[in-house]
Amino acid sequence: MSMQHTASSGVALWRLVADGIERGIADGRFAAGEKLPGEVEIAETYRVNRHTVRRALAALAERGLVRAERGSGTYVEAQRLAYPLRSRTRFSEIVGAGGREPRGQLIEASEDVATREVARELRLKVGAPLVRIEAIRLADRTPICVSTTWLSAELFPGAGAVFAATRSMTKLLAHYGVRDYRRGATRITAGIVDATDATRLDLPLGRPILVVDATDLDLDGKPLVTKHSRFAAERVEFLVDS
């Protein structure tokens, strides 16, 4: 008795089960920290063998969405980092508010010159000298996003070294006398992670990312830094007040 599955649709059964469970997590039917139904019960609801369910759960576990505890059950790990998009969002505060430990890490700091896009954002001339900082931000050792940040090399000389020491953009700006700043226009798109970012974010290839382009302004509205950030979509959710 067998038959792989009814439709032979070219999509593996375990994938359908995994997608179904993930949808359940995403839409809140299974809350974070909560116990999933037992493997046998899931198998019954999907009318599928228990081993098929295990395959699905293994895929979800590998992505960090669930965690199995022998003898007890399988629990929703989810806990997407809620990331409010307001004018004064600070990464460290967001992560800290979730009871997790924020960390920044410098990948590379280098000299660069302004492209047309960056020049427009920072109100500089094309070709103006810049400091480019490639950094990664983590919550509890889980990479959340990688960012490319540009600052004017004239306004912030040696910014790369300062960031390497402070590991914080807020502290970097404070070092140059910027007391406070706010978020300017923010553009959000989505894409697929490239090989470089995949390694940095510890993501398998082909995963979706959220791409955020934003410029921070001082209180007079003068542009300070502009950023191009790539978030692991499965680890964050952006909250926009309406």
Add this chain to the structure above:
Amino acid sequence: MSMQHTASSGVALWRLVADGIERGIADGRFAAGEKLPGEVEIAETYRVNRHTVRRALAALAERGLVRAERGSGTYVEAQRLAYPLRSRTRFSEIVGAGGREPRGQLIEASEDVATREVARELRLKVGAPLVRIEAIRLADRTPICVSTTWLSAELFPGAGAVFAATRSMTKLLAHYGVRDYRRGATRITAGIVDATDATRLDLPLGRPILVVDATDLDLDGKPLVTKHSRFAAERVEFLVDS
């Protein structure tokens, strides 16, 4: 030497190839009637065995999207029915313009009472008597859509029998003295075909459908009939003038 494919994503390789080709047909890279690249060439572009390509093409052929001719090549069958959404669209004219033979077929006509939604559309009271007509429309024996149509039983007594005889909504209305009518507001959404519609549309389960809710008005703007239609998404494309 093997390895099924790199990612083991739970999606069969032939499915990816089939989807790729279908996208090519949908976006016009492969025009209707045109010859596809040879199986060997497709296999090379997707870096896949020729047999895998054949599996993909077989799936597309079964859905009527392509047709293989031995010794010659594989040709795009596609020919989605172009369905302009204007205020005076008549199904028969649309199908006829494509050189195909329009046909309507009554599935069931019954008495019904107005739900809140239908009552609002037809400007009747909730619970008002209706005639409900379940019908299917075909082009050259290919089912295009199934529609549920509601008419006021007071304005159109015995409408079910008239539709069964004429198989045309336009002729039905003419029978009651309606010379001309036009399309009112039209709402379009998409969904997945249910079991009943799948049988009627000769579609495999899980296929996408276009769901159209529309109300036809007479020339004074008085509502005549309201329809809930489900189109086989792969067989039509709606054209909206801008």
Add this chain to the structure above:
DNA sequence: TGAAGTTGTCTATTATCATAGACAACTTCA
């Protein structure tokens, strides 16, 4: 303590997926 329920692991079987090579049958075109 013990029973019930849970996840983890093992063996086994069948069907599907993907690859590989070879050749037949057919069409096109010089």
Add this chain to the structure above:
DNA sequence: TGAAGTTGTCTATGATAATAGACAACTTCA
């Protein structure tokens, strides 16, 4: 007519996918 290019069919092999059953290891709770 013949060569080149195309789809169709056959055999073969190994990796996955899905099912089935059994039992171990562990947790929870009465």
